[in-house]
Amino acid sequence: xxxxxxxxxxxxxxxxxxxxxxxxxxxxxxxxxxxxxxxxxxxxxxxxxxxxxxxxxxxxxxxxxxxxxxxxxxxxxxxxxxxxxxxxxxxxxxxxxxxxxxxxxxxxxxxxxxxxxxxxxxxxxxxxxxxxxxxxxxxxxxxxxxxxxxxxxxxxxxxxxxxxxxxxxx
Amino acid sequence: xxxxxxxxxxxxxxxxxxxxxxxxxxxxxxxxxxxxxxxxxxxxxxxxxxxxxxxxxxxxxxxxxxxxxxxxxxxxxxxxxxxxxxxxxxxxxxxxxxxxxxxxxxxxxxxxxxxxxxxxxxxxxxxxxxxxxxxxxxxxxxxxxxxxxxxxxxxxxxxxxxxxxxxxxxxxxxxxxxxxxxxxxxxxxxxxxxxxxxxxxxxxxxxxxxxxxxxxxxxxxxxxxxxxxxxxxxxxxxxxxxxxxxxxxxxxxxxxxxxxxxxxxxxxxxxxxxxxxxxxxxxxxxxxxxxxxxxxxxxxxxxxxxxxxxxxxxxxxxxxxxxxxxxxxxxxxxxxxxxxxxxxxxxxxxxxxxxxxxxxxxxxxxxxxxxxxxxxxxxxxxxxxxxxxxxxxxxxxxxxxxxxxxxxxxxxxxxxxxxxxxxxxxxxxxxxxxxxxxxxxxxxxxxxxxxxxxxxxxxxxxxxxxxxxxxxxxxxxxxxxxxxxxxxxxxxxxxxxxxxxxxxxxxxxxxxxxxxxxxxxxxxxxxxxxxxxxxxxxxxxxxxxxxxxxxxx
Numbered sequence: 001x002x003x004x005x006x007x008x009x010x011x012x013x014x015x016x017x018x019x020x021x022x023x024x025x026x027x028x029x030x031x032x033x034x035x036x037x038x039x040x041x042x043x044x045x046x047x048x049x050x051x052x053x054x055x056x057x058x059x060x061x062x063x064x065x066x067x068x069x070x071x072x073x074x075x076x077x078x079x080x081x082x083x084x085x086x087x088x089x090x091x092x093x094x095x096x097x098x099x100x101x102x103x104x105x106x107x108x109x110x111x112x113x114x115x116x117x118x119x120x121x122x123x124x125x126x127x128x129x130x131x132x133x134x135x136x137x138x139x140x141x142x143x144x145x146x147x148x149x150x151x152x153x154x155x156x157x158x159x160x161x162x163x164x165x166x167x168x169x170x
Numbered sequence: 171x172x173x174x175x176x177x178x179x180x181x182x183x184x185x186x187x188x189x190x191x192x193x194x195x196x197x198x199x200x201x202x203x204x205x206x207x208x209x210x211x212x213x214x215x216x217x218x219x220x221x222x223x224x225x226x227x228x229x230x231x232x233x234x235x236x237x238x239x240x241x242x243x244x245x246x247x248x249x250x251x252x253x254x255x256x257x258x259x260x261x262x263x264x265x266x267x268x269x270x271x272x273x274x275x276x277x278x279x280x281x282x283x284x285x286x287x288x289x290x291x292x293x294x295x296x297x298x299x300x301x302x303x304x305x306x307x308x309x310x311x312x313x314x315x316x317x318x319x320x321x322x323x324x325x326x327x328x329x330x331x332x333x334x335x336x337x338x339x340x341x342x343x344x345x346x347x348x349x350x351x352x353x354x355x356x357x358x359x360x361x362x363x364x365x366x367x368x369x370x371x372x373x374x375x376x377x378x379x380x381x382x383x384x385x386x387x388x389x390x391x392x393x394x395x396x397x398x399x400x401x402x403x404x405x406x407x408x409x410x411x412x413x414x415x416x417x418x419x420x421x422x423x424x425x426x427x428x429x430x431x432x433x434x435x436x437x438x439x440x441x442x443x444x445x446x447x448x449x450x451x452x453x454x455x456x457x458x459x460x461x462x463x464x465x466x467x468x469x470x471x472x473x474x475x476x477x478x479x480x481x482x483x484x485x486x487x488x489x490x491x492x493x494x495x496x497x498x499x500x501x502x503x504x505x506x507x508x509x510x511x512x513x514x515x516x517x518x519x520x521x522x523x524x525x526x527x528x529x530x531x532x533x534x535x536x537x538x539x540x541x542x543x544x545x546x547x548x549x550x551x552x553x554x555x556x557x558x559x560x561x562x563x564x565x566x567x568x569x570x571x572x573x574x575x576x577x578x579x580x581x582x583x584x585x586x587x588x589x590x591x592x593x594x595x596x597x598x599x600x601x602x603x604x605x606x607x608x609x610x611x612x613x614x615x616x617x618x619x620x621x622x623x624x625x626x627x628x629x630x631x632x633x634x635x636x637x638x639x640x641x642x643x644x645x646x647x648x649x650x651x652x653x654x655x656x657x658x659x660x661x662x663x664x665x666x667x668x669x670x671x672x673x674x675x676x677x678x679x680x681x682x683x684x685x686x687x688x689x690x691x692x693x694x695x696x697x698x699x700x701x702x703x704x705x706x707x708x709x710x711x712x713x714x715x716x717x718x719x720x721x722x723x
Contacts (some may be wrong), residue, residue: 060409085208086289087331091408094328099443114199115192115209122327145188148181150321152449159448160456167177 002134005117006105007056008143010136016076025050033078034058036066040066047073057109060088064095071102075107079125090123097124097154119143124154171540172317172463174282181325182279183644189213190272195268212292212330215271215284217593223590224271225288226278230298230316230340231259231543235530238541240281242526248274253526255511255519257583258337259297259543260288266462282371286324291332293323293404297339299347300544304552305605306500310367311360312342314460318452322397329404331656332421336404337376347673349545349661351375351384354402354421360390367393373403373433374425377631378406381667382422382537386682387434390465393457395441398450402441405674406433450674453686466501467538473503473555481560491563491574494616498552503556505536509549510573510581513609514606517599518584519547528569546583546622548576579688580606583634587627588646588651594627596644596651600678608681609688618688621701635663640687640703641668642680651677656688656703659711669710672718683717690716 004011017026018033025042026032033055037128039046046054055076058067067077079089079095089108096102107127108120117128117139130136148167152158158166174182189209210216213226227270233241242260245253248270256262267272276283287294288446296316299516303311319338323329329336339353350356356372375384377617391399407421410428425433444450480488495508509529511519521529529549531539536558537551538593544550549571566572573662575581582605585591587598609615624638628645635641641656653675656668675683690713695704705713 040665053451063409084205085331086413087329087333088409090328090331091405094405098447113205114348115205116331119327119330145180145186145191146325148177150181150324151326158447159451159453161453162460163449164175164177168175 003132003134003136004111004127005136005139007132008140011127012068012138017059018078028052031055031075033076033080033095035064039070057106057157058092059110060086060092062092064092064100065118067096068100071096071100073106074102074105076105077102078107078109078129081108081112082115084111084116086160090119092155093120093123093125114139122151134156171228171234172460173324178277179281182282182284182286185202185213185273185284185325186272186279189275192274193253207526208331210271211290212287214266214270214288215670216289218307218518218583219723221265222268222271224266224285225256225273227295228283228543229258229320230296230301230313231545232313233541234281235534235539235541236390237281238282238526238530240277241284242523242530244274245523245526251393251524251634251707252520252522254517254586255510255521255543255547257547257550257632258544259300260295261323261543264521264586267461269329288491289335290330291334291336292325293332293336295537296320296323297337297348297353297545299341299343299495300407300421300550301347301506301552302342303500304504304506305343305345305347306498308500309344309346309361311461311464312340312348312357312359313464314457315357315359315393316340317343317460317463318397318456319400321398326404328682332404332408333413334416334421336407337420340547346608346661346663346665347545349634349637349665351665352381352634352661353384354564356384357396359393359656360385361476362390369399371399371403371599374422374430375665376420376422377634378637379629379631380420380421380635381631382426383665383667384422385425387429387430387437387594393713395445397453398444398447399437399441402444404439405440406436410436418669422494423495432586438580439657452534456578460611467540467553469501469553470555471503474557475503477505477557478559478708485530485560487559489575490612490616492559494578495572495575495576495699496559499553501553505556506542507551507554507559507562509541509571509614511548511571512575512581513570513573514580514610515603516570517586517589518582518602521549525571528565529571532569536565541697543662546576547583549582558653560673565673574612575615576617577620577622578714579609579623580615582626583622583638585626587625589626592646595629595646596627596653596677596712597690598625598627598642598644601642601644601677605684608685612720615667616693619698619700623684624659634661635659636667637665639669640684643674645674647674653677653680653683655683655717657687657710658702661704671710671714687713 029051050093053075057078216223341348342359352375358370371388372384542550588594625642626633637659659668
């Protein structure tokens with residue numbers, strides 16, 4: 001069963017390749033995702049000769065400042081949740097979207113489960129790689145559970161009272 | 171009080187439907203125990219020693235009569251006919267069945283209530299001053315700000331998986347009745363020299379295993395920035411708080427490790443990016459809209475005081491209740507009246523369904539249909555005409571709610587203890603009962619004056635023993651229940667952590683030990699001096715000597 005959800009749709013045939021730690025860089029137009037240390041180490045080479053798109057995978061121990069200088073060249077940032085109860089990734093996602101204006105794909109990976117998807121979407125994730133063995137179709141239901149919120153959507157900047165008026169009218 | 175609009179109702183209804191589905195999936199084996207745990211906790215549901223425990227949120231302690239009736243209905247239909255009010259102004263039920271919880275939440279939603287974020291590693295119910303809006307020493311009514319914070323924090327997507335629980339308290343008065351110095355964040359409303367309203371922000375206070383008094387990281391935050399600043403604090407905590415050890419995961423540990431100054435600098439850095447965001451900025455209209463919900467009720471003018479004076483002169487029992495259980499009010503002709511939930515023989519904070527129904531009626535008759543929960547596990551009717559106090563007292567007496575002991579030795583704060591709790595090392599409710607039996611002379615207790623006695627059944631300190639004038643902590647000694655005593659704590663403006671007296675005493679000796687401490691105080695007291703003042707003047711030694719003296723002394 002496909003495990004990837006992007007923009008609330010099940011995706012088959014994801015083009016992103018997550019690079020193994022000690023493998024050599026693949027040739028050709030591959031969309032490649034690298035861990036931060038490896039990316040930093042090979043950044044010059046990647047920028048010069050890599051033909052595909054570039055992505056980064058990090059976990060909640062990384063600060064936004066470490067990623068910020070790279071964001072312009074990244075088409076995907078994957079944030080790893082070692083456990084679904086480890087909430088650091090939510091804050092990192094918001095920092096990337098809100099403070100640093102990152103507009104590329106933001107993907108949740110790791111211990112990603114149905115009951116956290118809506119929260120993840122509200123902080124700015126737009127794609128989700130569900131943990132293996134989970135029911136992806138069932139997980140899609142998570143996005144329809146709420147229509148009312150007390151916080152703005154990730155990219156909205158409506159003043160509080162105006163947002164409420166819109167919500168009430170909806 | 172705040173009234174839900176269609177949007178608030180929608181959110182609560184959707185939350186009920188979501189939890190109903192989560193419960194169904196758990197019972198069907200689709201969700202594992204570990205996956206379900208944080209979901210049920212964030213809906214107030216614990217699995218306890220004997221049964222699940224459901225904690226229902228009472229935002230900053232405010233209840234309407236219809237809400238209190240619903241709490242009574244839940245106690246009667248889903249529980250054993252009673253509920254337990256907590257130090258965080260909530261209520262908990264000790265005997266609901268897991269499969270009934272979605273129905274309980276649906277019933278609560280009918281009266282605009284919920285159990286969201288009463289447990290779990292998220293922002294908990296915001297607590298405040300039970301005298302908000304009626305206290306004579308108020309700088310600004312904290313309730314509109316509490317509600318703004320409640321909405322900001324409710325289902326906040328970024329802060330629902332924090333390192334640990336997170337508690338915010340707001341005080342709007344000069345006298346701190348909300349224990350702001352022992353909360354993860356304490357907010358004190360203040361005015362600057364120009365008369366503008368701001369917030370003094372404290373972080374890193376807390377009780378539990380490592381009690382800490384909070385530190386000020388910002389002396390004057392303009393109120394318009396309240397939410398953006400809170401968001402910045404929470405973000406720093408969420409990113410940097412420890413997650414490797416749950417006993418070191420509270421914000422106080424982070425603040426201590428970083429130092430309050432460095433912590434404040436990190437908050438400022440995050441805040442710079444957030445402070446002008448429109449959705450986190452409180453416009454004047456946001457505040458005025460919210461203030462509209464907390465207007466003073468329609469007070470009567472020219473209330474006669476003669477009937478009260480006559481009743482006080484003619485009825486000694488009433489006069490005793492009046493002195494202990496009522497406090498002054500900013501509106502002439504009114505007083506605020508405490509409803510003691512500390513009757514002898516009743517677990518502190520417990521109330522039966524029948525009492526809830528009765529008090530809902532009483533509140534409608536005497537106090538504009540509003541009831542408040544205090545953090546000392548009593549209730550309060552905030553707006554009572556002085557010429558109706560005697561009639562109110564008679565009604566309360568008839569329901570067993572008129573015990574004249576508020577603020578005295580027998581007005582104990584007490585956790586559920588070994589009788590209900592998984593974590594407890596020792597009983598607390600039964601010890602409270604023993605203490606009530608030992609000190610059953612009301613006149614004597616009244617002569618002792620203000621005395622805060624708090625008891626916790628383990629070092630997690632739900633009974634706030636650290637900040638009691640006399641604190642009692644249950645410990646386990648090779649399978650036997652022992653109790654450690656502390657003196658001199660306070661959660662008021664002069665906040666302090668109690669000093670340990672010495673070795674713990676066995677359960678049977680707690681009332682006797684307390685008697686010795688009280689006798690020491692009575693001997694050393696100067697005039698009408700309060701216990702805490704005497705203690706601060708004479709120190710630990712005289713108490714220690716008397717308590718641990720060998721039998722011949």
